[in-house]
Amino acid sequence: MIVLPEDQAKQRIAWRIAQEFNRTECPLFINLGVGIPTMVADYINNDQVFIQAENGMLGLGPAAEEGKKDPMLINAGRIPITETPGCSFFDSCTSFGMIRGGHVDATVIGAFEVDQEGNVANWIIPNGKQLGVGGAMDLVAGAKKVYIAMTHTTKKGAPKIIPSCTLPVTGYREVDVIVTEFALFRFLEGRMFLEEIAPEVSLEELREMTTAQFIVAGDLKTYPVP
Amino acid sequence: MIVLPEDQAKQRIAWRIAQEFNRTECPLFINLGVGIPTMVADYINNDQVFIQAENGMLGLGPAAEEGKKDPMLINAGRIPITETPGCSFFDSCTSFGMIRGGHVDATVIGAFEVDQEGNVANWIIPNGKQLGVGGAMDLVAGAKKVYIAMTHTTKKGAPKIIPSCTLPVTGYREVDVIVTEFALFRFLEGRMFLEEIAPEVSLEELREMTTAQFIVAGDLKTYPVP
Amino acid sequence: MGSELRCKKLMSKEAAVNLIKPGSRVLIGGFGNAGDPKLLIDALCSSGIGDLVIMSNDLGSPNEGLGKLLTNGQVRGLIGTYYNWNPEVAIAYNEGRIFVDLVPQGTFAEAVRAAGVGIPAFYTPTAVGTEIAKGKETREFNGKTYVLQEALKADVALIKAYKADELGNLVYYKTARNFNPVMAMAADLVIAEVDEVVPRGCLDPECVVTPHIFVDVIVNGGELS
Amino acid sequence: MGSELRCKKLMSKEAAVNLIKPGSRVLIGGFGNAGDPKLLIDALCSSGIGDLVIMSNDLGSPNEGLGKLLTNGQVRGLIGTYYNWNPEVAIAYNEGRIFVDLVPQGTFAEAVRAAGVGIPAFYTPTAVGTEIAKGKETREFNGKTYVLQEALKADVALIKAYKADELGNLVYYKTARNFNPVMAMAADLVIAEVDEVVPRGCLDPECVVTPHIFVDVIVNGGELS
Numbered sequence: 054m055i056v057l058p059e060d061q062a063k064q065r066i067a068w069r070i071a072q073e074f075n076r077t078e079c080p081l082f083i084n085l086g087v088g089i090p091t092m093v094a095d096y097i098n099n100d101q102v103f104i105q106a107e108n109g110m111l112g113l114g115p116a117a118e119e120g121k122k123d124p125m126l127i128n129a130g131r132i133p134i135t136e137t138p139g140c141s142f143f144d145s146c147t148s149f150g151m152i153r154g155g156h157v158d159a160t161v162i163g164a165f166e167v168d169q170e171g172n173v174a175n176w177i178i179p180n181g182k183q184l185g186v187g188g189a190m191d192l193v194a195g196a197k198k199v200y201i202a203m204t205h206t207t208k209k210g211a212p213k214i215i216p217s218c219t220l221p222v223t224g225y226r227e228v229d230v231i232v233t234e235f236a237l238f239r240f241l242e243g244r245m246f247l248e249e250i251a252p253e254v255s256l257e258e259l260r261e262m263t264t265a266q267f268i269v270a271g272d273l274k275t276y277p278v279p
Numbered sequence: 280m281i282v283l284p285e286d287q288a289k290q291r292i293a294w295r296i297a298q299e300f301n302r303t304e305c306p307l308f309i310n311l312g313v314g315i316p317t318m319v320a321d322y323i324n325n326d327q328v329f330i331q332a333e334n335g336m337l338g339l340g341p342a343a344e345e346g347k348k349d350p351m352l353i354n355a356g357r358i359p360i361t362e363t364p365g366c367s368f369f370d371s372c373t374s375f376g377m378i379r380g381g382h383v384d385a386t387v388i389g390a391f392e393v394d395q396e397g398n399v400a401n402w403i404i405p406n407g408k409q410l411g412v413g414g415a416m417d418l419v420a421g422a423k424k425v426y427i428a429m430t431h432t433t434k435k436g437a438p439k440i441i442p443s444c445t446l447p448v449t450g451y452r453e454v455d456v457i458v459t460e461f462a463l464f465r466f467l468e469g470r471m472f473l474e475e476i477a478p479e480v481s482l483e484e485l486r487e488m489t490t491a492q493f494i495v496a497g498d499l500k501t502y503p504v505p
Numbered sequence: 506m507g508s509e510l511r512c513k514k515l516m517s518k519e520a521a522v523n524l525i526k527p528g529s530r531v532l533i534g535g536f537g538n539a540g541d542p543k544l545l546i547d548a549l550c551s552s553g554i555g556d557l558v559i560m561s562n563d564l565g566s567p568n569e570g571l572g573k574l575l576t577n578g579q580v581r582g583l584i585g586t587y588y589n590w591n592p593e594v595a596i597a598y599n600e601g602r603i604f605v606d607l608v609p610q611g612t613f614a615e616a617v618r619a620a621g622v623g624i625p626a627f628y629t630p631t632a633v634g635t636e637i638a639k640g641k642e643t644r645e646f647n648g649k650t651y652v653l654q655e656a657l658k659a660d661v662a663l664i665k666a667y668k669a670d671e672l673g674n675l676v677y678y679k680t681a682r683n684f685n686p687v688m689a690m691a692a693d694l695v696i697a698e699v700d701e702v703v704p705r706g707c708l709d710p711e712c713v714v715t716p717h718i719f720v721d722v723i724v725n726g727g728e729l730s
Numbered sequence: 731m732g733s734e735l736r737c738k739k740l741m742s743k744e745a746a747v748n749l750i751k752p753g754s755r756v757l758i759g760g761f762g763n764a765g766d767p768k769l770l771i772d773a774l775c776s777s778g779i780g781d782l783v784i785m786s787n788d789l790g791s792p793n794e795g796l797g798k799l800l801t802n803g804q805v806r807g808l809i810g811t812y813y814n815w816n817p818e819v820a821i822a823y824n825e826g827r828i829f830v831d832l833v834p835q836g837t838f839a840e841a842v843r844a845a846g847v848g849i850p851a852f853y854t855p856t857a858v859g860t861e862i863a864k865g866k867e868t869r870e871f872n873g874k875t876y877v878l879q880e881a882l883k884a885d886v887a888l889i890k891a892y893k894a895d896e897l898g899n900l901v902y903y904k905t906a907r908n909f910n911p912v913m914a915m916a917a918d919l920v921i922a923e924v925d926e927v928v929p930r931g932c933l934d935p936e937c938v939v940t941p942h943i944f945v946d947v948i949v950n951g952g953e954l955s
Binding site for chain 3: 079080082101103105111112136138139140141142143149150151152153154155156157195
């Protein structure tokens, strides 16, 4: 099985998702989860894309440089960030009002598992060591589009895009797009389409690491790599 | 029947209610309705009393003088008012959140009728000419104490404190205090007590203009007149 | 000043109101002639767009402000709280020309907010047992009775703010704020009339009342009037 | 400066937390160590007041910030959203020492606000069908399913603001705002720790985030630290 170095895989995923947003001509409001999703910001190059953080800010700038970190200016992953001109601060209730009310165009989140129905499990592995849901369920239920940013398989090579989630689900039929280092899947009317496949994997190889059923799009494209 | 000139009656009522608030030692937050209730503000002389207006302001000052009126700085009766140091502005939702959430200590409202159960009718006379409820029902249901400020009888001499409301009710069992030009009634555990009677009326005369049943307080006092 | 600004949301008042389809549910800010978007209301009157359901606190005065829409026959119905300042409303209602849904003012504000924040319904103590709550579902919580109120969503919101920055962040002026920030959240299309548009970064991020995520179109009244 | 101020709400942190009764439900502001009232939390830990139900987004880190309350054994239960930053929470829960009610973060914020504004319950689309919503009532509105969430009311709220004026009006600082203004509305007793107290009239009335009607006690951290 083909494996990319983890850093390369993550960068590729973050870059690919950024392209989805960079093409906008209108203001686009996105919320980025912890991990790969946070890296998406590094590849945004369109000033019409605005980042929202659920702890109460719109218009996040890049991570703060060493020596300029303000512990009272953080994103939802507790990383010190910066302001952009035109940013604003608000309380948690208003912030989740934006999210639940459908004003946030897209959320990018990591996941343990996604299934062919568009269900996603990303909040807990029931091992007795975790107790936390945070804003995951609100984001998945509220954002207009849900993007999953994750490596195609676990570190041990087990598929993460599967027929039916085995872990506790975060939201049902909420996933719109899955981006891994090898593929981009899009859900249309409840069905999962493979739209892009990376140059180094064959369709057969992709099926081996993807136990979920999917439809190959009529105009299957090569996954663009930066 | 004894009748006071209307202006004198109104001033007496407003002054008497103001005394209820002037004795506070802690911050006290009050909302004043249209008419006699607005006049209560003229007799407040305690800087711990703060006036809230449901159109989105806390800390209202007196009515604006001629030439200094700002049409964008008004109370809920559309009268141009002034600011006090430490005042604040907020939206209608926050304003009624204060009211519904029980943060406003007292509301003073006018009424067409109040009955011996503590029900009040003040929002509509169903004559086909009125269509409006405004904030009356929110204030009556939300404020910690509801003060009724009204003349004891109609202009034709008909009782307004009656056994059971005949007009559409604004709120059930919400009234705490009724102040007229002749009497102060207080509701305690669902029963209406006459606590004060004006010097110029006898208890018999008061009963004639009050068809509601009430209990004469053991320590019935003379209604103080400024 | 406007020409130096890079505000992509800027439109003329005519172009802005022409985005409104006949039959729309339209939220309109303001309370007692403070904070209503007067230029947008005038443009809406001139446009002749009809069959509208107007959702607002009141309806101005006869043939003035929002009242003009009724005089013009552009109104199919009203959802709001207080129409005693405009006696033409009761007349039109009694003649069966319009429907009127009276909602207590606090319930109205909260129901508009609910629509904006994705809450389909909530319970409220206001109006329990009254004529206004007739036919509405009730339920007890901790021994007290409450009325179920559904969210009040709209197609369009016409609001009035004091200043916008180029992005569409808004701040308000005194008691002209009232329903405007709430309505800004609750419609598919939000059009804000403002007195001034300032460059990006000129509003204090701590004092922005309506973040630009909620605002679609800005009409600069400062240039127009 | 404090001596010139006429702030009737001013108290020492010790006197303020001594108003909290054992067994209380206590809302505490903050998100990921930003905006938590650190001096009040320290004083609460020193007080030894126990049997508390802590309602907060998270519980800091082990033996740090809010985490110290758990280490001290002052906690009976937790209502909040995210405890993965403090692994001691899961241990205490698994050992049966505390109860934990996990609530999605947006639902938590909205339920706290609901308590503050007199709404006993509301419907939300968040968590429908998930383990978090198990046993909770659901209902359809316009063909979509929602969960019923009741308000989360508290006896006390400990919040952190940037500045207070003499009356108790509050403003916040950047992302330290988070849950604080919401919690300020939702408790019988609201204690605000601030970095500075300024004279009445020194905060812009348009920029006050928490009007003083919501605030009972102020602890001036600027003088204490």
